[in-house]
Amino acid sequence: MPLTKAKRRLEIEGELSITSMMDMMVIILVFLLKSYSTTDISVAASDELALPTSTAEKPPGVAVNLVITKSNIVVDGLEILRLTKVPDEENPGQEILAVPEDEKKGQLITRLYDRLLEKAEDAKQLSELTQNTEHDFKGQMLLQCDKKLPFSVLREVMYTAGQAQFSEFRFVVYKTGD
């Protein structure tokens, strides 16, 4: 049976034109190139960790990464301990985040102290081996904390870090647009 005119036209025009798709891809490519970044740290945003916003503009550098979420404390990707909720003495009926009492000696968080001391020793060894002043141990630490974290927990973490020879803290925040 011979093909009708319409059917023949359909067969001829059936080829996929990729020009418009190409245009779209190029636009996406330009957008992604613009937002391309090679920062030294990554933030795993979740319900447990919401960083505060700030007008600070200093870019983050490489340092030991300590994350305090709503549920745990993590050093360079390794969970050190879990936080608990204790009744808030000043606001009856409410709870406040705290480090478990059996993890502490006074204000010192023992397991965190051991881990940070290891990190400090590793950094010093690396500095000795490389003989490079760039890798010198400067006691710097990147702190990523959840914005609702009470200062009591932060104080204990900072005190412990101070005892483990970390004295310079860099609080990681989201940069505001203005």
Next chain:
Amino acid sequence: MAVERRKSFQVTELNLVPVMNLVTILIPFLLMAAEFVHLAVIDSTLPAIGKPEVEELDPNEKPPLVLSVHITDEGLTIAGADHVLNPEGAATEGEEEEADKGPTIPCKVTPCADIDSYDFAELTRLLDLIKDEYPDDENVILVPESRISYELIVKVMDYTREDRETRDKDGEPRLLFPYVVIAGGAQ
């Protein structure tokens, strides 16, 4: 002659498939490296431990500035700069008791309901006054209460670091006290 003209106008379609392949490979790679939120850091140090240096003070010279901002659930208290903020001198006994009762900058609602109830505009205004007197000083000590949230501490750091309403001659926000030390705070 007619055949030659037809040849010269023959349109050859560009083969875009290899370019397309290249772009398709590039897109997942760039998606992985894309940064949709911008991060920054705020530097801070632990307070130095040791005996304070006792210096003989010349009564004719300006007293040194040891600026600290206490953050409580009632408001913000600026300490160590009374000679700037309260130039009339020490308060009388009755007034002193009155002064001890509340913070320098009380919250708009007491006790402070949330971060927005703190009066940061007033904090910047008072710090501007102190900076006018001490243009070379750059340190501030933050003393938060135990229950103060980290978000509020960061916000106070922002307002003690720079005054975004006032611009210097380069068009940058006026720097106030950019070096922050976080002290132990009230238990």
